[in-house]
Amino acid sequence: MMKRRGIMGKQVITIDKCWCGSTDLQKYNEQYVKCMSCSTLLNSPRFVSEYFEVENDNNDFYGKNYWLQHQTESFGHPDIRKRxxxxxxxxxLYWLNTILKYKMPPTRSLELGCGPGTLVHLMKQCGFDATGLELSRWVVEYGKSTHGVNIIHGKIEDATIPDESQDLIIMMDVLEHFTDPVHTMTVVADKLKENGIVVIQTPRFNHFSYEELLETNDMFLKQFKDQEHLFLFTQESVERLISSVGFQYVKFYEPLFGYDMFLVASKKEPLINSDDDVITHLEGNPNSRIVLAMLDLYKKQVHTEKEAILRLESVQKLEAWLKESETDREARLVIINALEKRLLESESDREARLGIIKELEKRLQESESDRNARLSIIQELQNKLEVCEKDHQASLAKINDLQRQIAECEGDRQARLGIIQEIQERLIESEEDRAARLSIIQELEKKLVESEKDRSNRLELIHELERQLKKKNSEHK
Known part of the structure; x- marks a missing residue:
């Protein structure tokens, strides 16, 4: 879903969904948002897709003025003629050198956004069946008249190009301009043969924050072209994009410029032509021999430039090291001066410390004498401690023996306590029985007293009866 609004009579959309399908977009700077899923930068807000089509070459964005004025005035690039x-x-020549590794004439090629058709012309000289494609009719006619090449007007989505008809499709600095890269790349995949390849150059976003780019004045800052570079890919996200439409083989090469990425992709792993095969093929006709000679000169120039760059880098490194060394020398000089000052202060302080040391030595000697005396006392105390320790061991043995005896005594006491408790219980029972018997005895004593009284009475009665009997007996005689 894209929100629309009007700016100066033109419809503008706010992008709220990335090409990868994610809606997790966060502001990156005033003109771009960042997809938090694939890290692609998206130009938003931007004009609707129709704004980027060319119906009127004098007024539309990608029309005649884009090549004659916009490129020079906005970015300082050469105009279309010089370019x-x-x-x-x-x-x-840089692009052709890589293309020839994968495809050789007379294969069929199509370059999207070919501009004036310079690469198409060079490939035609090699023997390729080369065609270009451009949005501006004026640029199409300029390319045809300047280079004598075939350039189709319009977009690949609208062109009458049969599916599976192309051996090679080239996109140099155009992928970032597509309004719908997934749809366009799907069409590109359809137009290629099964063994066809696509060659792409596009700016490479390296995940840095906008603040980090500003701090280092990074070259990539020039790629923030509002309403022109609609998508700025990372290496990972561009590989994800082309893989999503069927390109399983992806090979990245060193780009011509440090802020770009340059890659070759195909639906299956392609065959690679050797340098000897390329040379042999290009030597086959006069036109391609000229291109071969240009490639040789270009490679020598590149080699020379690389050597010059290496020498320049070496000189720059040496200059940097020299600058660092000079800075370090000055820093060390400051440190040396500071150390000399400290050394003078240290010398004065050393004299004072020497006096203190002598005083300390004197005190140390006195302390040593005192230490020897204390050592003698300590030895005597150690001897006493040893004696005390022996006595302690003997006492400990006695204590252990007493503890053992106490333990045995405690066991015996427990046993006796049990017996005592049993005796107490029996004594209580005996006391209760004794009290009962005492009560019986008292009762018996009482009865005995009464019996004794009765016996005395009866005895007196018996005595009385005996007296009476004796008296009667006396009377009878």
Missing amino acids: SREDLTQRC
């Missing part, structure tokens, strides 16, 4: 000459001996 036609310079690209022929620079960028186009």
Whole structure:
């Protein structure tokens, strides 16, 4: 879903969904948002897709003025006429050198956004069945008249190009301009043969924050072209994009410029042509021999430039090391001066410390004498401690023996306590029985007393009866 609004009569959309399908977009700077899923930068807000089509070459964005004024005034690039000459001996030779590793003439090629058709012209000279494609009719006619090549007007989505008809599709600095990269790349995949390849150059976003780019004045800052570079990919996200439409083989090469990425992709792993095969093939006709000679010169130039760059880098490193060394020397000089000052202060302090040391030595000698005396006392105390320790061991043995005896006594006491408790219980029972018997005895004593009284009475009665009996007996006689 894209929100629309109007700016100066033109419809503008706010992008709220990335090409990868994610809606997790966060502001990156005033003109771009960042997809938090694939890290692609998306130009938002931007004009609707129709704004980027060319119906009127004098007024539309990608029309005639884009090549004659916008490129020079906005970015300082050469205009289309000068670019036609310079690209022929620079960028186009660089691209052609990689293309020939994968495809050789007379295979069929199509370059999207070919501009004036310089690369198409160079490939035609090699023997390729080369065609270009451009949005501006004026640029199409300029390319045809300047280079004598075939350039189709319009977009690949609208062009009458049969599916599976192309051996090679080239996109140099155009992927970032597509309004719907997934749809366009799907069409590209359909137009290629099964063993066809696509060659892409596009700016490479390296995940840095916008603040980090500003702090280092990074070259990539020039790629933030509002309403022009609609998608800025990372290496991972561009590989994810082209893989999503069927390109399983992806090979990245060193780009011509440090802020770009340059890659070759295909639906299956392609065959690679050797340098000897390329040379042999290009030597086959006069036109391609000229291109071969240009490639040789370009490679020598690149080699020379690389050596010059290496020498420049070496000189720059030496200059940097010299600067660091000079800075370090000055820093060390400051440190040396500071150390000399400290050394003078230290010398004065050393004299004072020497006096203190002598005083300390004197005190140390006195202390040593005192230490010897204390050592003698300590030895005597140690001897006493040893004696005390022996006595302690003997006492400990006695204590252990007493503890053992106490333990045995405690066991015996427990046993006796049990017996005592049993005796107490029996004594209580005996006391209760004794009290009962005492009560009986008292009762018996009482009865005995009464019996004794009764016995005395009866005895007196018996005595009385005996007296009476004796008296009667006396009377009878």
